[in-house]
Amino acid sequence: MPVFLDTTSPEFESAFQALLSAKREDSPDVDATVAQIIDDVRSRGDAAVIELTAKFDRLELTPDTLAFSAEEIDVAVAQVSDTDRTALELAADRIRAYHEKQMPEDHQWTDATGATLGWRWSAVSAAGLYVPGGLASYPSSVLMNAVPAKVAGVERLAIAVPTPDRQVNPLVLLAARLSGVDEIYRIGGAQAIAALAYGTASIAPVDKITGPGNAFVAAAKRRVFGKVGIDMIAGPSEILVIADKDNDPDWIALDLLSQAEHDESAQSILITDDAAFGQAVTQAVEKRLETLQRRVIAGASWRDYGAVITVRDLDEAAALSNRIAPEHLELCVADPVVLSEKTIHAGAIFLGQYTPEAIGDYVGGPNHVLPTARSARFSSGLSVMEFLKRTTLSQMTPEALRAIGPAAEQLAQSESLEAHGLSVTARLARLND
């Protein structure tokens, strides 16, 4: 059974605190193993990657077969049904259109002193995307990572996707092709992250690595951070639905279950201002759990981490939502726009009863890689920004240096950084000659 909380109860605050601080994930400590694998790939390159792939994925590769050939991709992609292809194309187009609007602008101006100031955005030259193999090999994740990279202008985009026992998901290859991915390597685990970060004879190094992965991949990303940029290390998925009584309990139940079915550690929370509606949703969840394909996973998640919170009013719901800072927030209320202005800390907000979260996973347009574990308090979902960096620009004229140089000299002196000051003094001396 999920937990039932009620803000009018005297025990509410301590129960809510317990819900907030509950640890849902026990990551195995694989750091020592991962460190060894990275060292091995750094020192032996292709040979190490090939050996580790034989060992973990039961797949014999050579330097020439590390990457899929264009022909191999053609053959795989040809297996995709027309309906799947059309759906994936619609998703890619919508994700591309949304992310194109995110592109930030360069800006430059001249201020009153005559100084020209500004900044310029530029793309990371090369990026690598990790795509898990097996069950969690999601074509939608390929689109969500690769499309923003290409929109940002990344020149060289490489994917690493393990193919254990030669299992390949043709939709993953099609998603890569639709996104404009340049290279696809059939390698995985920490060895793939090491190869992307440090390079081998056959795999050129990249500057940034994004994408989800298991504990080995996450540990490897942490270790190569600094050498390359990485995206967030995502935790288990979460949804918070705020719903009033004017909703179909079954719709809300399915929205809660569509997080729960991801992972036994996923979390689905309903906040409602109507206790009876909360009960109705709970019953609808139980009914759906009788037949759902992934009922074992979804049932465990709902039982262990699910919660139904009854509040006095929607303002209270918004306040609790801000403390939870959910990854996904669904607002199924009469005026979702007004409520959304009060729910400040959330990765993505889905407004109104016709916007199930699953739309955002696939075809809405916004990214589905979002901050988990309350990190929406301080971070954002994946966007073109992860594949861009900003260079600041400044150019002084002699007049500008005369105007602001003396303050720099003064501050350099107060910080005892003499050369800093002298670099200004020497120039001003000439200008004042």
Added chain:
Amino acid sequence: MPVFLDTTSPEFESAFQALLSAKREDSPDVDATVAQIIDDVRSRGDAAVIELTAKFDRLELTPDTLAFSAEEIDVAVAQVSDTDRTALELAADRIRAYHEKQMPEDHQWTDATGATLGWRWSAVSAAGLYVPGGLASYPSSVLMNAVPAKVAGVERLAIAVPTPDRQVNPLVLLAARLSGVDEIYRIGGAQAIAALAYGTASIAPVDKITGPGNAFVAAAKRRVFGKVGIDMIAGPSEILVIADKDNDPDWIALDLLSQAEHDESAQSILITDDAAFGQAVTQAVEKRLETLQRRVIAGASWRDYGAVITVRDLDEAAALSNRIAPEHLELCVADPVVLSEKTIHAGAIFLGQYTPEAIGDYVGGPNHVLPTARSARFSSGLSVMEFLKRTTLSQMTPEALRAIGPAAEQLAQSESLEAHGLSVTARLARLND
């Protein structure tokens, strides 16, 4: 002596590779100590912070004196000279004006299906800034961290600045006041980071921690990452100057030394298309090193990590610059704007001979917290963005759901996520009734 490289030499590539991969920093491994300190602060709160401050800073505090009082700040700030105050105010004003222009805009639109999409930026609620004590206690760093946070709209901004043996830098307190900092704690080290991240009875927790610090602070920031957001972990400072022969060698020498004087691990590199000019700068550096206050530090940095590279032409200089991806890049050439369009990977670019890098450290306006150790390939300097996060928004109408819902159902099916698909199916069934 610095290294001298020449791109026409057959050994150039291997020597340049060695320069790129040289490790300039040996961070002591303090992780175990830091883990203990964090655990101690998490379990004992104020008491642990007070004990550790007594031990490391020889300063006896109580819960009531952990923070500076307004009166204490008044007294300290009154000691600042008018010239220092005026310089600091000019710096704060210019940094504020620059960072105000960085504020990103919210955006929302309705697409052809009737779906409303967009995003909204919001500030991190509470941020903590670490300010080193002692020698490296720089008021300019307070401005560079605190002003962007306040421009972004951070409501509660706390500073931790250790005051070993009661030493306080009044300029640091003035910089905090000019930036609108709300709380100033006289604590430092890993215990300060732990207190900011997890909170104590007297110090409320924050959501984001930025600012430089020693190995203990850096290790603590890494450890609390996830619980709170952190900024980059900065390495030793670097400058690359690209200069043609039409420069005063002494100006360029001072620019190189203004990085070298920061730290024995700092790195200053000159690239020039005129070997004789390179020699002249080297001589000017040696001459300045005879009298410079921080000649021991600057001399060690220049001797151990300095480099002078002679190139055939400025295109070659730009290509090398992109491989170095310098934190600071000075372009002292006839047409710095044209050259700057070719130097893509750099934290900050200073254009022309009247823009010494020191201007950017204090009063230019752009931030002086910049990516080091070649990370300008994939990351940017500090900005208002570090204190903002983006929430994506989507709202489907019935028509929009009819238009794109089936593609979501299809993709959910292909990923074997049944509840995802059903959450759309159930709604479409009603709509199609």
